[in-house]
Amino acid sequence: MATFSRLVRFLxxxxxxxxxxxxxxxxxxxxxxxxxxxVIRGHIFGKHDVTDQIADIRLLLAPLALEDVKxxxxxxxNYEQHAKESNMPIPKxxxxxxxxxxxxTGPTDPIPIHALAQQFTGLDYECELVAVIGxxxxxxxxxxxxxxxxxxxxxxxxxxxxxxxxxxxxQWGLGKGFDGWAPYGPGIVSPKLIxxxxxxxxxxxxxxxxxxxxxTGDMIFGIAKTIAFLSQGTTLLPGDVIFTGTPQGVxxxxxxxxxxxxxxxxxxxLEGVGTCVNKVEFTKEKSKL
Numbered sequence: 263m264a265t266f267s268r269l270v271r272f273l274x275x276x277x278x279x280x281x282x283x284x285x286x287x288x289x290x291x292x293x294x295x296x297x298x299x300x301v302i303r304g305h306i307f308g309k310h311d312v313t314d315q316i317a318d319i320r321l322l323l324a325p326l327a328l329e330d331v332k333x334x335x336x337x338x339x340n341y342e343q344h345a346k347e348s349n350m351p352i353p354k355x356x357x358x359x360x361x362x363x364x365x366x367t368g369p370t371d372p373i374p375i376h377a378l379a380q381q382f383t384g385l386d387y388e389c390e391l392v393a394v395i396g397x398x399x400x401x402x403x404x405x406x407x408x409x410x411x412x413x414x415x416x417x418x419x420x421x422x423x424x425x426x427x428x429x430x431x432x433q434w435g436l437g438k439g440f441d442g443w444a445p446y447g448p449g450i451v452s453p454k455l456i457x458x459x460x461x462x463x464x465x466x467x468x469x470x471x472x473x474x475x476x477x478t479g480d481m482i483f484g485i486a487k488t489i490a491f492l493s494q495g496t497t498l499l500p501g502d503v504i505f506t507g508t509p510q511g512v513x514x515x516x517x518x519x520x521x522x523x524x525x526x527x528x529x530x531x532l533e534g535v536g537t538c539v540n541k542v543e544f545t546k547e548k549s550k551l
Contacts, residue, residue, distance in 0.1 A: 340507025369447030384423030417446030476509030
């Protein structure tokens with residue numbers, strides 16, 4: 263399916279935006295360190311070619327253009343230790359919710375905190391493995407589910423716990439769906455480089471201090487099981503983005519609780535993929551509510 267190794271979307275020094283295959287020094291796996299890429303021609307989810315044209319990277323963007331994204335699905339309580347720190351039972355089935363596509367941003371974009379989200383407390387971070395679907399997927403068995411994956415990224419499911427849990431009427435979307443609240447990247451790594459997504463280190467640093475550190479092996483529903491389940495009766499499409507849950511260490515589960523503040527810098531990392539570093543920026547306009 264994929265001919266690339268590490269897909270990036272980037273603003274080049276010539277002022278144009280490209281899809282490309284990141285070029286990394288030997289021994290380096292963090293895509294955020296890339297300064298050049300081989301330009302990709304064609305459609306990412308169809309016929310495309312990695313050319314020999316090399317472009318200099320000025321800025322890494324969200325790995326997929328918004329017009330190439332179909333949905334943003336997310337799983338809640340999908341790491342055993344996170345469920346325990348949340349004082350929630352281990353779910354029998356995946357806990358599914360959605361984010362708007364407008365929540366997606368790039369690996370270095372600021373995290374904008376709208377005036378509405380500055381009300382109450384509970385602004386939180388969540389490092390997550392992100393799986394991107396590469397071809398239509400319906401009623402697939404777990405044994406072949408990974409065949410439908412375009413690749414893997416790392417993302418931050420930014421959340422506001424009061425809007426999520428106290429003021430959302432039982433629905434999580436309001437506390438998780440603000441613009442720019444799903445930065446991800448720094449690229450999309452082909453499954454040929456990550457044959458086993460259940461054995462990767464995943465972490466969050468807040469202002470340089472490690473606050474989450476775990477392994478994707480702690481997932482309750484692994485990537486293959488998640489895709490197989492979500493495809494039952496619901497067709498997954500190329501460009502569907504799946505945030506697969508966060509490990510323990512979120513601000514809500516700490517004693518005392520640890521909430522994001524204006525100016526904080528959040529770095530989420532995934533082994534074999536790289537890091538996203540995003541600064542929290544409180545907006546100044548007043549909410550109309």
